[in-house]
Amino acid sequence: MALPYRWQWRIERWKKSLRTLFGGGDEQPRPKICPACGALVGISATRCHECGTSLTFSLAAASKSLGGLIGGETPITTLILTVNVLLFGVSLLATGRETGALNLFGSISGRILLRMGARQSIAILQGELWRLVMPIFLHAGLLHIGMNSLFFVDIGPQVERLYGSARYLFIYVFTGICSFIASTAWNLWIYGGYGIGIGASGALSGLIGILLAMTSRRGGAYARMMRSQMMRMVGYLVIMALLPIGVDNAAHFGGLAAGFLLGKVMMDREPLNSREHNRAYAMGWTAGIVVVACMVTMVVHYLRPS
Template sequence: MQRNITSYLIILNVLIFIMMFLFGGISAFSNPRIYILFGAQLGNLITAGEWFRLITSMFVHGGLFHIFFNMFALFYVGNLVERAYGKERFISIYILSGLFGNLLTHLFLPGAISVGASGAIFGLIGLLFGAGFRHDTPTMLRPVTGTALLPIILINVIWGFLPGANINNFAHLGGLGIGFTFGWLTPIRYTKGSYQLWRTLSYLSYGLIIASFILLLIFDFRYYIF
């Protein structure tokens, strides 16, 4: 049976988490240097030309609870979106949402080390949220779209503003905004000519992931390991 894209994303996130643990043990998740080695986002590094961290940081997590909750959400929401919208739109919106959330982080939290898939996952939630405001959204999807998602969104945003929460709301809100825009403007069924566009965007998304990790390896060996 062919795996879906959601499964591959979860596997990649978990593999990177395991590699971090093998590299530095439990202390890896409190060591800024190891976060940098594995692709975390940091403003001055991005400004210096390491733009690929806007992508690689989506696959790095800051501890067991962080990756567990993110992968649980990705499994549930990702599978739902992938079945409804198809692989091409799923991966494109996932990467675009995460990228935009990380760009907002770079603008408003340039000094913070930022990691996690939550900006991209919030993009998928935003996609379903926006779909609820379209008249052509299938009835079977109505219970998991639109205002039905509002409590989940509000709880997560409010939680992010609590003292000591250590949650990147800029990534969440950026991803949510991109996802909502696509959900509101894009019909679930492909329109004439749109499939080829989304297919091209999906190839670009895959290429961006691969290129970003290749560049991370090059920069790691050039500047951070030796």
């Protein structure tokens, strides 16, 4: 069976990292590139002679290894999609166990989503802040995750290439959290805290917001095309808000506003020098660690006898 080139390449990378892991270093050592400043460093160097970044233990080195392990040009988009699909699979199986019948096209049980970290405003007020992070990665059914993923694979890689993977992860998590803060406030005000909320669309609206801010500063054909595409997306969000279809408009417009404001203060290009690189890595790792901590809290909460 012929695998797509991208997967052949990825499998080669995995084999190679497994070989080095078990000490079978049969490969010729090659000069490396410093992940922080891009300088060429020696075969046995442990620290970059240009910018001083450690090549073994630093955020830059860890980011490079993680990016290499996931592979591809936009590893964070791949990682987020994988997490979304895995959590959807878990919620689907748990729903199947709860109802006694596995239905791929059915909706996910609200009780399961609540246990897995859905936005529940009263619980958030009582201190369960991980419920502002987990819902970014949860979905209510195949159609919900399908629609969001289609949009995500279209827009996500463009933002990841533009801002670099580390800043992109920060943008996604930050605007996602802002969207659920808006959603929580609105839900408390209008519905007195009743009900739950989930979905990536707040973070996705954040990506629309940041691209809008980026194109409002730049000229040229690409920016104009991107701008009209994003204006169309905002149009869809407004139409959805006017239709009685029960979407979380507070999350959409909260994420959109957060993304737009972030786009106004963030540099709309990949990091250039070691300082910018290291700052971007710090932002990306902070976002990543927040997500992992919330997932661990969710698992502890899920397994706790209720």
